[in-house]
Amino acid sequence: MRRTKLPLALLATTLLAGCAxxxxxxxxxxxxxxxxxxxxxxxxxxxxxxxxxxALRRMLDDYKVERARLRECR
Known part of the structure; x- marks a missing residue:
């Protein structure tokens, strides 16, 4: 059960960020x-x-791009 927490947390973050x-x-x-x-x-x-x-691999790749964009924002 513990192994699924990180991918699920990243998934939730990614999906919620799309609504921002x-x-x-x-x-x-x-x-x-x-x-x-x-x-x-x-x-x-x-x-x-x-x-x-x-599908999680693809979503994490998207998350990596979003994090890079956030760093550029500084």
Missing amino acids: TAPSDPSVCPVVVEYGRETMARAADELDALPANS
Whole structure:
């Protein structure tokens, strides 16, 4: 059960972000959540366990792009 928490959390974040409206002050950028090495290593292991054609893989690729855009916003 624990193994599904991270992908589900990322999925929920991605889906909810799609419903967001433009910020009222475009000069304010959202904060990018930083993850520790242990969390990143665990996420990488979980991602490696997914099938190559997994929908979650595609969604996580989209999430990676969104995080990069947030970093550019700063």
